[in-house]
Amino acid sequence: MLSYILKRILSLIPTLFIVSIVVFLVVYMIPGGPATAILGMEATADEIAALNAELGFDRPFLVQYADWLGGVFQGDWGQSYFLDMSVLEAINEYFWPTLSLAIFAELISLLLSIPLGIIAAYKRGTVADIATVSVSLLGIALPGFLLSMFLMLFFGVTLKWLPVAGYAPLSKGLLTHLRYLVLPALSLGLVQAAYITRMTRSSMLDVLYMNYIRTARAKGLKEAVVVLVYGLKNAAPTVLTVIGQSFGSLVTGTIVTESIFNIPGLGQLTMSAITRRDVFVIQGVVLFITLIYVLVNLAVDIFYGIVDPRIQLGRK
Amino acid sequence: MKLNLKRFLALALSACMLLSATACGSSEQGSTSGEYKTELNIAINANPPSLDVPAVNSNIVGGIGMHIYEPLFALNQDAQPTAVLAESYEVSSDGKTYTIKIREGVKFHNGQELTADDVVASMTRWLEKSSKAAPLLGGSTFAKVDDHTITMTMPEAYSDALSVLAGNIQWAAIMPASVVEAATEEGISEYIGTGPYKLAEWKQDQYVHLTKYDEYQQPEGESSGFTGKKEAATKDLYFRIVTDSTTRVAGVQTGEYDIVEGVSSEQYADLTTDENVALYTKTAGTLNLFFNTTVGIMANEGVRDAIMMALNCDEISLGAYGDENLYVVNPGWCNPADAQWGTEAGSEVYNKGDAEGAKKAAAAAGYKGEEIVLVTTPDYPEMYNATLVVSQQLIEAGFNAVVKESDFATFMERRADVNQFSLFITSNSYNLSPVQLAVVGQAWAGLDAPEVAEGLSAIRLAASAEDSRAAWEDLQSFLYEYGAACVLGHYSGVIASGAEVEGFNYFNFPVYWNVKVPA
Numbered sequence: 001m002l003s004y005i006l007k008r009i010l011s012l013i014p015t016l017f018i019v020s021i022v023v024f025l026v027v028y029m030i031p032g033g034p035a036t037a038i039l040g041m042e043a044t045a046d047e048i049a050a051l052n053a054e055l056g057f058d059r060p061f062l063v064q065y066a067d068w069l070g071g072v073f074q075g076d077w078g079q080s081y082f083l084d085m086s087v088l089e090a091i092n093e094y095f096w097p098t099l100s101l102a103i104f105a106e107l108i109s110l111l112l113s114i115p116l117g118i119i120a121a122y123k124r125g126t127v128a129d130i131a132t133v134s135v136s137l138l139g140i141a142l143p144g145f146l147l148s149m150f151l152m153l154f155f156g157v158t159l160k161w162l163p164v165a166g167y168a169p170l171s172k173g174l175l176t177h178l179r180y181l182v183l184p185a186l187s188l189g190l191v192q193a194a195y196i197t198r199m200t201r202s203s204m205l206d207v208l209y210m211n212y213i214r215t216a217r218a219k220g221l222k223e224a225v226v227v228l229v230y231g232l233k234n235a236a237p238t239v240l241t242v243i244g245q246s247f248g249s250l251v252t253g254t255i256v257t258e259s260i261f262n263i264p265g266l267g268q269l270t271m272s273a274i275t276r277r278d279v280f281v282i283q284g285v286v287l288f289i290t291l292i293y294v295l296v297n298l299a300v301d302i303f304y305g306i307v308d309p310r311i312q313l314g315r316k
Numbered sequence: 317m318k319l320n321l322k323r324f325l326a327l328a329l330s331a332c333m334l335l336s337a338t339a340c341g342s343s344e345q346g347s348t349s350g351e352y353k354t355e356l357n358i359a360i361n362a363n364p365p366s367l368d369v370p371a372v373n374s375n376i377v378g379g380i381g382m383h384i385y386e387p388l389f390a391l392n393q394d395a396q397p398t399a400v401l402a403e404s405y406e407v408s409s410d411g412k413t414y415t416i417k418i419r420e421g422v423k424f425h426n427g428q429e430l431t432a433d434d435v436v437a438s439m440t441r442w443l444e445k446s447s448k449a450a451p452l453l454g455g456s457t458f459a460k461v462d463d464h465t466i467t468m469t470m471p472e473a474y475s476d477a478l479s480v481l482a483g484n485i486q487w488a489a490i491m492p493a494s495v496v497e498a499a500t501e502e503g504i505s506e507y508i509g510t511g512p513y514k515l516a517e518w519k520q521d522q523y524v525h526l527t528k529y530d531e532y533q534q535p536e537g538e539s540s541g542f543t544g545k546k547e548a549a550t551k552d553l554y555f556r557i558v559t560d561s562t563t564r565v566a567g568v569q570t571g572e573y574d575i576v577e578g579v580s581s582e583q584y585a586d587l588t589t590d591e592n593v594a595l596y597t598k599t600a601g602t603l604n605l606f607f608n609t610t611v612g613i614m615a616n617e618g619v620r621d622a623i624m625m626a627l628n629c630d631e632i633s634l635g636a637y638g639d640e641n642l643y644v645v646n647p648g649w650c651n652p653a654d655a656q657w658g659t660e661a662g663s664e665v666y667n668k669g670d671a672e673g674a675k676k677a678a679a680a681a682g683y684k685g686e687e688i689v690l691v692t693t694p695d696y697p698e699m700y701n702a703t704l705v706v707s708q709q710l711i712e713a714g715f716n717a718v719v720k721e722s723d724f725a726t727f728m729e730r731r732a733d734v735n736q737f738s739l740f741i742t743s744n745s746y747n748l749s750p751v752q753l754a755v756v757g758q759a760w761a762g763l764d765a766p767e768v769a770e771g772l773s774a775i776r777l778a779a780s781a782e783d784s785r786a787a788w789e790d791l792q793s794f795l796y797e798y799g800a801a802c803v804l805g806h807y808s809g810v811i812a813s814g815a816e817v818e819g820f821n822y823f824n825f826p827v828y829w830n831v832k833v834p835a
Contacts, residue, residue: 036725044759045732047447054501081502082365083520094521149562157566164566165558167522262558264522272363272521272559275695277725 008298015294016287020072021065023286027279028061036277055081057279068280077287078280080273087284090269095288097167098258098265101188102250104181108189109196109246114239116193117200121208122227132197139194148187148260155183165262184261188254192246196239203238207231236307244300251296252289352832353574356550359558359567361578363521368503369489370442370449375745378487379825380555382542383526384425385489385509386535388416388435389482390542391748393823395654397482398543400535401430401490401510403464411473418464422533424492425514432460437493439468446486448752452776453480474776475784476749483748484542484824512546512829513553524555539830541821546829549819553828568593568812574833575817577826579810580697581638592815596822599644599651600809601745603636603702604754605802606761611734613688618681620799621665623688623739625677626713627706628669633805635705636698643805649753649792651746652806656781661789662796674713688717691737693727699741702804706741734762743807746824750788751775755801763801767794 035051052058056067068078077087085093120132156164162183168176207213208231216226232239255267262268266285273281360380366372369381388402399405403417422430439458443449455471470477481488495506507515510533513526528548537544556573558564565583567573569590579587579595587593607623608614633643647666650657668674688710692703703719710717720737722730730736740761747753754760756768771791778784795801811822819830 030723030726036728044447044757046759048728048732051501082363085520090520152563152566157569160570163572164570165560165563165572166556260560260563262556262560262563264519268521268559275724276365 005298005302008294008301012291012294016290019290020069020283020287023283024065024068024279025061027277027282028064030277068283077284080281081278082272082276083278083281087280090281091266091284091288094264094266094269096169097263098251098254098267100170100177101181101184101254101258101263101265102247104178104185105188105192105250106243106247108185109193110243112189113193113196114200117197117239118204118227118232120197120201121204124205129201132201136194136197139191140198142191142194144187144191145256145260147190148184148257151183151187152260165260167261167263167265180263184254184257184263187261188250188257192250196242196246199242200235200239203235204231206238207234210234233307237304240300240303240307244296248293248296251292351835352550353835354551355554356552356575356828356831356833357554357556357573358826358828359564359573359576360555361557361559361561361564363557364524366503367507367515367518367524368499370438370486371445371503373447373486375825378484380524380526381487381489381509382484382511382825383513383553383828384507384511384515385491386511387482387488387490388418388439389478390487391482391484391824392540392543393821395541397478398537398540400543401435405478411475412470414468414470414477415461416466416468418466419533419535420464422510423531424510425508425529426492427531428492430490430510431463432466433493434496435466435490436460437496438490439466439488441496441499442486442488446488448483448486448747449480449488451757452749452751453477472777475778475781476751476776479748483752485745485747485752512548516552521557523557526553526555527551539821541823542825542827549830549832550828565812568814571814575811575813575820575826575828575831577809577811579812581642581810583812584642584810585639587812594813594815594817596811596813596820596826597642597808598822599653599746599806600824601743602649602806603633603643603698603741603743603804604649605702605706605739605741605804606731606755607799607801608734608738608762609798609800610762610764612738613683613686614738616681616683617799619678619683621797622674622678622681622683622713623710623715624665624796624799624802625668625670626674626709626715627667627802627804628709629667629802629804631669631709632702632705633807636702636805637807642808642810645805647792647796647803648806649755649795649803650750654746656785657750657788659785659789659792661792665796666802669709671709671713674715678714683715685716688715688738689736690717690719691727691730691740692719692721693724694721695724695727696743698743698807702741706739706804731761732759741804749775750791755795756791761801765794765798765800767791767798768800 035048035055056064071078079086080090083090116132120129123129152164155162163180166180168180170177213226213230216230254265255271258265258267259271269281270285273285360376362376364376364380365374367377367381367384369378369385386400388400389397390400392398401419401422403419405414405416407414418430418432418435424430436458443453443456453470457469459467461467489509492508495504495508498505512529512532514529516527517525528551534545535543539545558567561578561580561583564573564576565579565587568576569592584595587595607620609620613619629645633645637643644652645667646652647660647663648658652658690703690707692700694700707717707719731740744754751772756772758764771787771794774787775784778787811826813820814833816834818832821827
């Protein structure tokens, strides 16, 4: 198990290297440098070129990349041109709102999707099942930004129950923190819930009609134990994979929701860094997101072994 | 199974109730004290790239900076240059030297007293950095006479020198000499001024927090534009960066934000019926079409004239702004309300919308279906929409118009290279003097005609204001006749506030001193 985890972590290195070179190349090839964003609309070409040169942005690709890579090996991911902080400080600052939002959204989605998925599978073919499947299909089809707008207008503008936008860090108190996260988390969580409900239902259906479930019932076990212990535990690997993917996408793919609800998270940082051509921030965030995604998947793999001892990681 | 389900439902309901209770809790924003709020929440649409006012051409930077720094002279409500940090001034008999006395007893936010050294350092850097100052006062020098007197010596007797000093784009903010000396190519690193507010905190991409400067020394006179009394009526100003315009507007409707900048034309129509919201509009600049005048088929003046003939500016402006209340079609490059520079010179070739005439004129000029490339960016919807309408009008007039769109940075690179565009559209804020307009600069769209330099010189060295205006009318006519560029319309900026907001003045920038909101 330990060697498997080590191997997986080592396999990250070439992945991160390839990602970094591709991103650096893409950013290098697209026109415009940070000077355009710094100097504004009426800057002349000469002024832009002079500032880009001052920032070292006019040097050959390999020189810039080697310079950056050398820094990374020494723990220096570069400096943001705009934020008056290093890339690592920026990631540290912008990551926590995103993580909070992702955890809250995932909790909402799990609270809804797991019970609904189990009920739909257990009551297959009934009105409850059809309703669950229909609503989850609708949820998958609904664009996230539309749901966000609807939630904002209904709960924020019309009912005035919740703030329409903004963010309060945890240091302002848990309740205030959550208050600002309710609408964006609902927006993200409902869409994720639709997907997880569908997958929970289908993986439960795969196991609920198997012989060992019939045997468990024949033994006289309570129905709840049969479904939740014998059924759910065996459906868990699939469900865990989906949850892992869902959490990974929540941490790394909240650009639209963060923009609409004005949450200063990684999504907003990515968006504004691209607009401003803040090269090292783009590079740092993409590497960080890749790292998070791979680590989340690794965690899911480790969980497989815990919930189902038949799966032994690293053994052939 | 049923029992567990009930337990789960009970748990879920409890969580929902807790969140609802949380939701009704006290607001994070909007502290109050007594009759008025002590916090003013202003939603702006972008993170300022810096607060280095002279070095960055950005309304957000200039607008926030106006609360932190002060200039020697600024514009009053009637657009007249008026002393702020200056106390008085004299002009030498040859008109080339201004001797300016500085107010005594003014202190920077760091407690240091304002002296002539600070003014000389700040003004020298302004002249070097500001794209609005360098072309107008280039070659001028600032020198200290005594601790509270400086001189500005110009190579020529420029009649508009005081107006340039009082300009509000990349304006002449006075900061401590130590800050200026520590500045690098990337800008200053400390934001210290003498204004009614000082910088308390700048949380990147979230907010810029200014707080009242208790030792602020009021300039003389009643509050007027950027001059006179500036009372920090609300203790704390939060410029909150809210990039999504729907979110900004929803925020002012719910009271989350007291004032929001950058209301779009679509939202303007919706908000006019909301009695809890007050709207402020102000013509703020022009939407302009610039022609490539030097490369390929666009070097052919006859083709440019034919394109000019095809343009219907009413349709283009409507496409760009969507509401007739938000634009005015007028050929002037300066504010039509400006008594000195507002002129309709060139109107004989303006806004013709004559597709058939354009087709014939283009054929006569030797146009044979060459590609007319319009570069644009969807990042600025009004520029993008106007480009699409122009392209359609050109196609109807028989031109082979092609739109090339990209993100803002790429667009800026394309429009700076005469080999990459035939036409492009940008919106530009008004300038104090036509000499500062982007259209007359060769760097902007490559315009290289001796008539432009001659016209600029005639404007600046004219013996009287009338002569200066006549020279500008000639130059504006030339720009249209030569097919250099075209003003498609004059746009209005829109700001919305809660109906209860008091003392707000939407001058050239929104002015937030004197603003208060009942608790």
